[in-house]
Amino acid sequence: MKPPRYLYLDEWETPAHSYPRQKLGCAEIKAYRITKGVYPMYGVSGFDYFKAEAPLTDIQLKIRGKTWMVSDPLHWKSMLEHADKYHGHVLCAGLGLGLIIHALCDNRRVKQITVIERERDVINLVGPQLPRDNRIKILHGDFWDLDPWVMDKVDGVFYDLFVGDGPKLYPQALRVWFQLHEKWPDAVRRIHGFNNEQLESLDGLLERT
Ligand SMILES: C[S@@+](CC[C@H](N)C(=O)[O-])C[C@H]1O[C@@H](n2cnc3c(N)ncnc32)[C@H](O)[C@@H]1O
Numbered sequence: 001m002k003p004p005r006y007l008y009l010d011e012w013e014t015p016a017h018s019y020p021r022q023k024l025g026c027a028e029i030k031a032y033r034i035t036k037g038v039y040p041m042y043g044v045s046g047f048d049y050f051k052a053e054a055p056l057t058d059i060q061l062k063i064r065g066k067t068w069m070v071s072d073p074l075h076w077k078s079m080l081e082h083a084d085k086y087h088g089h090v091l092c093a094g095l096g097l098g099l100i101i102h103a104l105c106d107n108r109r110v111k112q113i114t115v116i117e118r119e120r121d122v123i124n125l126v127g128p129q130l131p132r133d134n135r136i137k138i139l140h141g142d143f144w145d146l147d148p149w150v151m152d153k154v155d156g157v158f159y160d161l162f163v164g165d166g167p168k169l170y171p172q173a174l175r176v177w178f179q180l181h182e183k184w185p186d187a188v189r190r191i192h193g194f195n196n197e198q199l200e201s202l203d204g205l206l207e208r209t
Pocket residue numbers: 063068069079093094095096097098099100101116117118119122141142143144160161162163
């Protein structure tokens with residue numbers, strides 16, 4: 001058995017660390033503490049765990065008191081990994097802390113980024129913290145109301161609307177995977193929080209049957 005791969009950290013910083021800690025309507029950006037200890041990385045960036053060797057300051061987005069996004073090592077490194085898979089026009093479901101947008105802006109193969117967010121307060125709070133980059137367009141609305149026919153051609157879809165227990169949400173993720181395929185059959189699809197290579201292999205199964 002291979003030994004677990006650790007990411008050792010005694011400090012932590014992401015683009016969200018420079019955001020003002022403030023509340024706007026139902027949305028709030030807050031700092032919180034990651035206590036010393038070992039936390040899962042699920043293989044992201046080649047690590048099984050990260051080890052906080054000192055307490056780390058991290059940033060979270062709360063909406064009506066519920067935590068919707070954090071910028072901890074698992075989430076930030078996941079966003080970097082997702083962003084690297086895209087090119088052309090990328091459609092993102094959910095703005096959150098906008099970490100995926102920072103990561104996509106660093107990918108020169110990405111030519112256009114459309115993000116749809118249903119909470120206007122999140123757009124007003126996080127929107128001004130995104131890079132000044134004319135590839136970015138933010139829409140206010142529900143992702144599932146988007147009509148692919150009235151949009152520019154989409155080369156990639158990034159879906160990050162699940163919050164909660166991965167294994168319990170897997171049946172829903174499967175449904176979303178195929179719904180995304182129906183709407184954008186030619187696009188690279190990724191769902192945050194799930195094994196996207198495994199999901200892609202289901203497409204192969206469908207083609208053979
Ligand atoms: C997990 S966060 C996204 C995190 C983001 N990927 C990032 O990098 O920071 C999910 C966001 O999606 C928004 N949201 C939830 N359901 C939505 C929907 N049906 N349509 C559009 N936005 C939605 C939430 O308000 C929240 O801001």
